[in-house]
Amino acid sequence: AQSVTQLGSHVSVSEGALVLLRCNYSSSVPPYLFWYVQYPNQGLQLLLKYTSAATLVKGINGFEAEFKKSETSFHLTKPSAHMSDAAEYFCAVSGYYGGSQGNLIFGKGTKLSVKP
Amino acid sequence: NAGVTQTPKFQVLKTGQSMTLQCAQDMNHNSMYWYRQDPGMGLRLIYYSASEGTTDKGEVPNGYNVSRLNKREFSLRLESAAPSQTSVYFCASSDRQRSYEQYFGPGTRLTVT
Numbered sequence: 107a108q109s110v111t112q113l114g115s116h117v118s119v120s121e122g123a124l125v126l127l128r129c130n131y132s133s134s135v136p137p138y139l140f141w142y143v144q145y146p147n148q149g150l151q152l153l154l155k156y157t158s159a160a161t162l163v164k165g166i167n168g169f170e171a172e173f174k175k176s177e178t179s180f181h182l183t184k185p186s187a188h189m190s191d192a193a194e195y196f197c198a199v200s201g202y203y204g205g206s207q208g209n210l211i212f213g214k215g216t217k218l219s220v221k222p
Numbered sequence: 223n224a225g226v227t228q229t230p231k232f233q234v235l236k237t238g239q240s241m242t243l244q245c246a247q248d249m250n251h252n253s254m255y256w257y258r259q260d261p262g263m264g265l266r267l268i269y270y271s272a273s274e275g276t277t278d279k280g281e282v283p284n285g286y287n288v289s290r291l292n293k294r295e296f297s298l299r300l301e302s303a304a305p306s307q308t309s310v311y312f313c314a315s316s317d318r319q320r321s322y323e324q325y326f327g328p329g330t331r332l333t334v335t
Contacts, residue, residue: 115262
């Protein structure tokens, strides 16, 4: 069965510092992987996705993630944090779940704080 | 395009009351989903509808029912609300034939007292 582990429920960085949010997955089939962002009191918005093309994926707002099959990881990075990046981030993997391919399994989320 | 819309935005219920959460999408997607979000738990799938006319249980279906009214609309019903159902509920949709990415509504914040 597919699963997602996000290391660190809270991450705090200074403005201008590197953002690194970790995601490891398990999947018995080639996965599709996603990062979503949730701003306070809003729904989830897709940041980027990996669909078996390039292993380095660029998303919105300067974020990118690298698919590493050998490490079963899909970590999210941004070179320089902005105050507006403060939000909760969710990693998700597509999987065969409940008898159907195409559902997403979400990690528990990482809340990012950005200090001035 | 409005995307995925949900009503109501907020609701307070007493234990034992019933209510229906409404969801609609205007992206012509085949698949729709209901999730609940609780602190520290991420998103957990309640029910989904892979295509019009079908519905299936997700990870946490107990206490809920769903109806896929047509291709656009997917409702979630709580027949007898319990305090454990206090949560934020999100509806999402996707086009499974093209991509697995899901598009989310703004959520319904439900409190059961």
